[in-house]
Amino acid sequence: MNFNFNEDQAAFRDSVARFLMVEAAPEKLREIWQTGDGRSPALRVALAELGLTALSVPEAEGGLGLGDVDWALITQQLGYFAIPDSLADTACLASGLLAGLPAEHEARAAWLPRIVDGSARIAVGHPVNPWVADAHLADLLLMPHAVEGGIEWHGLAPEQVQLTACPSIDGSRRLAAVQWTPSPATRLCDAATGQRLADELLDRAALAVAGQLLGLAQRMLDLGVDYAAQRKQFGKPIGSFQAIKHQLADVVTLIEFAKPVLYRAAAALAADEPGRAARVSHAKLACAEAAWTAARKSIQVHGAMGYTWEVDLQMFMKRAWALDAAWGDRAFHKARLGDALLDGDALPLGPGATFN
Amino acid sequence: MDLTYTPQQQAFRAEVRDWLARHVPREPFASYDTREGFEQHRAWEATLAGAGYSSVTWPRELGGRGCDLTEWLIFEEEYAAADAPQRVNQNGILLLGPTLMEFGTPAQKARFLPRMARCEDMFAQGWSEPNAGSDMAAITSRAIRDGDEYVINGQKTWSTRAVFANWMFGLFRSDPASSRHHGLSYLLVPLDAPGVTIRPITALNGKQAFAEVFFDDVRVPAEHRIGEEGQGWHVAMATAGFERGLLLRSPARYQRTAQKLVQLYRRHRRSADRDPGIREAVLRAWMGAEAYTLASYHTVARLAAGASIGAEASTNKIFWSELDLQMHETAMRILGARAEYLPGAPDAESADWLEGFLFAQAGPIYAGSNEIQRNIIAERLLGLPK
Numbered sequence: 001m002n003f004n005f006n007e008d009q010a011a012f013r014d015s016v017a018r019f020l021m022v023e024a025a026p027e028k029l030r031e032i033w034q035t036g037d038g039r040s041p042a043l044r045v046a047l048a049e050l051g052l053t054a055l056s057v058p059e060a061e062g063g064l065g066l067g068d069v070d071w072a073l074i075t076q077q078l079g080y081f082a083i084p085d086s087l088a089d090t091a092c093l094a095s096g097l098l099a100g101l102p103a104e105h106e107a108r109a110a111w112l113p114r115i116v117d118g119s120a121r122i123a124v125g126h127p128v129n130p131w132v133a134d135a136h137l138a139d140l141l142l143m144p145h146a147v148e149g150g151i152e153w154h155g156l157a158p159e160q161v162q163l164t165a166c167p168s169i170d171g172s173r174r175l176a177a178v179q180w181t182p183s184p185a186t187r188l189c190d191a192a193t194g195q196r197l198a199d200e201l202l203d204r205a206a207l208a209v210a211g212q213l214l215g216l217a218q219r220m221l222d223l224g225v226d227y228a229a230q231r232k233q234f235g236k237p238i239g240s241f242q243a244i245k246h247q248l249a250d251v252v253t254l255i256e257f258a259k260p261v262l263y264r265a266a267a268a269l270a271a272d273e274p275g276r277a278a279r280v281s282h283a284k285l286a287c288a289e290a291a292w293t294a295a296r297k298s299i300q301v302h303g304a305m306g307y308t309w310e311v312d313l314q315m316f317m318k319r320a321w322a323l324d325a326a327w328g329d330r331a332f333h334k335a336r337l338g339d340a341l342l343d344g345d346a347l348p349l350g351p352g353a354t355f356n
Numbered sequence: 357m358d359l360t361y362t363p364q365q366q367a368f369r370a371e372v373r374d375w376l377a378r379h380v381p382r383e384p385f386a387s388y389d390t391r392e393g394f395e396q397h398r399a400w401e402a403t404l405a406g407a408g409y410s411s412v413t414w415p416r417e418l419g420g421r422g423c424d425l426t427e428w429l430i431f432e433e434e435y436a437a438a439d440a441p442q443r444v445n446q447n448g449i450l451l452l453g454p455t456l457m458e459f460g461t462p463a464q465k466a467r468f469l470p471r472m473a474r475c476e477d478m479f480a481q482g483w484s485e486p487n488a489g490s491d492m493a494a495i496t497s498r499a500i501r502d503g504d505e506y507v508i509n510g511q512k513t514w515s516t517r518a519v520f521a522n523w524m525f526g527l528f529r530s531d532p533a534s535s536r537h538h539g540l541s542y543l544l545v546p547l548d549a550p551g552v553t554i555r556p557i558t559a560l561n562g563k564q565a566f567a568e569v570f571f572d573d574v575r576v577p578a579e580h581r582i583g584e585e586g587q588g589w590h591v592a593m594a595t596a597g598f599e600r601g602l603l604l605r606s607p608a609r610y611q612r613t614a615q616k617l618v619q620l621y622r623r624h625r626r627s628a629d630r631d632p633g634i635r636e637a638v639l640r641a642w643m644g645a646e647a648y649t650l651a652s653y654h655t656v657a658r659l660a661a662g663a664s665i666g667a668e669a670s671t672n673k674i675f676w677s678e679l680d681l682q683m684h685e686t687a688m689r690i691l692g693a694r695a696e697y698l699p700g701a702p703d704a705e706s707a708d709w710l711e712g713f714l715f716a717q718a719g720p721i722y723a724g725s726n727e728i729q730r731n732i733i734a735e736r737l738l739g740l741p742k
Contacts, residue, residue, distance in 0.1 A: 004652045350437060355653075
């Protein structure tokens with residue numbers, strides 16, 4: 001029993017953090033927001049050089065063969081720096097989906113090495129989302145098609161889809177509704193395999209979002225603390241007033257008690273435990289509450305400045321508000337947890353049941 | 357990360373489960389805030405001590421089991437799952453014991469720890485005074501050195517277990533010219549010493565849960581001082597740290613309560629679902645208990661890797677006290693018009709929830725109010741100015 005990450009995992013997290021601190025500084029985010037594509041090809045190349053795109057790809061296909069537990073550390077960094085890139089969609093979700101296809105499947109050989117070297121962007125759809133992220137730049141779109149007996153997955157080239165942009169309040173998100181027609185030529189797998197892949201994808205994606213939400217909560221807390229320490233009223237820093245202190249302290253507690261929930265869910269996903277879905281929903285709800293609360297408290301601490309375009313807080317709040325409902329909104333995850341816990345017996349209850 | 361138990365840990369769990377199945381009393385005890393219940397709980401603690409289970413994290417030579425913190429979590433899980441009696445000796449085993457191990461002389465350890473482990477000496481807390489509550493450094497009770505003794509005058513209050521205990525540990529001002537957290541000394545005081553007057557305070561559940569303790573020229577040998585003279589604040593803060601930290605509220609009891617709440621909801625589902633908020637409240641209770649458990653395992657792993665618990669302990673205190681309140685409030689909502697019933701009313705299932713609901717009211721207040729904890733988090737973890 002050891003609930004710690006090892007030194008390699010922590011060192012990798014630290015190297016990602018050091019890189020993003022420079023390359024995804026708030027002023028750079030603002031520049032990228034203003035571009036039409038909303039994406040920096042240079043940033044994606046650099047993220048690939050860092051090894052991030054290779055993380056989930058099996059070693060046989062040139063990747064690092066790491067997994068969901070490693071991502072739980074990395075996604076927090078992606079959130080903390082609010083990177084203007086749906087990196088996790090390609091590097092974590094698409095690679096997981098493709099790696100779930102049979103070993104000899106040609107789509108694996110065609111795409112997994114390109115994920116590793118950073119030359120491919122892959123957009124991933126799911127019935128739980130009305131949109132697909134970064135479809136406008138995708139070299140490949142992986143789209144679900146509901147049929148009797150489950151969900152088929154189809155691989156589509158950009159020219160095989162029609163996109164309708166769905167502008168988001170988060171200036172760095174690029175969402176689109178995707179229209180396409182399934183055909184035997186685009187089909188990647190049958191409905192039974194595809195349903196299993198779709199379920200796993202949903203949990204993996206919800207967890208990636210949860211990690212980002214937790215990172216965002218920490219960032220908004222840090223911004224609030226910085227502002228409260230420097231802004232003076234009544235002759236002293238506003239951070240010396242208990243009314244301010246207590247709001248920020250509550251965010252600390254929410255973050256501290258969401259983090260191990262995230263890690264436990266990542267382990268459940270990696271080991272495909274029976275309670276996987278419920279634990280992922282718990283993590284998504286806990287991290288979303290931390291982020292949503294951090295946004296509310298931090299803007300309150302910032303006062304009127306928090307309501308401006310000029311102060312960086314807005315970028316992180318908007319990402320948090322957007323991700324709150326991505327890959328399953330709160331209603332979805334509460335309903336799923338309630339089904340498992342109150343109506344079913346997918347989760348063992350009581351002392352001693354936390355670690356199977 | 358390895359989230360499996362070792363064969364040794366599994367064997368320990370099996371051993372504890374088996375022992376508890378054979379020893380946990382079938383009939384519930386009276387409240388330990390009554391004379392009868394106090395003696396029942398004390399006898400149970402002695403039974404636990406006989407098997408080394410009264411203080412599993414203590415070294416074997418002091419009457420414990422030498423367990424690491426993961427084994428402690430396992431013990432607590434089995435203990436809560438067995439619905440074994442509440443622990444009457446927490447003041448000694450969890451608060452004073454670790455302080456003695458860190459600051460006590462070899463003679464003090466030999467004198468007090470084995471008797472404490474066997475529950476032969478029971479300790480009350482002596483922190484708060486009428487004008488020193490959240491502002492604990494405002495203590496005015498004096499312990500003035502006179503040769504080999506201290507002479508104590510003053511008053512303590514909200515002294516948990518003082519009605520039935522035979523010892524008190526607490527802070528007294530040994531330097532009359534000092535102020536705030538300087539010049540305090542940490543003393544052990546026998547409550548049967550001449551000049552000690554104990555006046556029980558009746559809590560809102562009608563039980564004598566704590567007491568006012570008056571000192572009138574009470575003489576205590578200097579060898580009952582823990583740590584250096586004038587360093588009592590430092591010693592007491594270590595005790596307060598243990599209290600707020602990991603050990604005082606093991607996660608297992610909250611998991612047990614959450615489990616019972618889910619069962620209560622299932623039994624009363626038809627009426628409970630009339631309030632659309634109840635189902636979500638039950639989910640929140642389970643999520644909170646699970647998060648608290650996971651956070652405890654996470655802390656244990658960090659401690660094992662060499663980290664120490666500092667102000668993070670304050671987040672723990674806020675979390676468990678608010679969780680306890682939330683769970684019992686939810687139970688009261690489910691029980692509806694029967695929630696107010698005392699034992700003896702026709703529907704017996706409500707009495708435990710009501711007792712727990714009353715006790716939960718105290719959680720955000722004792723062991724350092726949650727407002728004080730939020731100050732600690734803001735100042736020590738976030739670095740905000742005083």
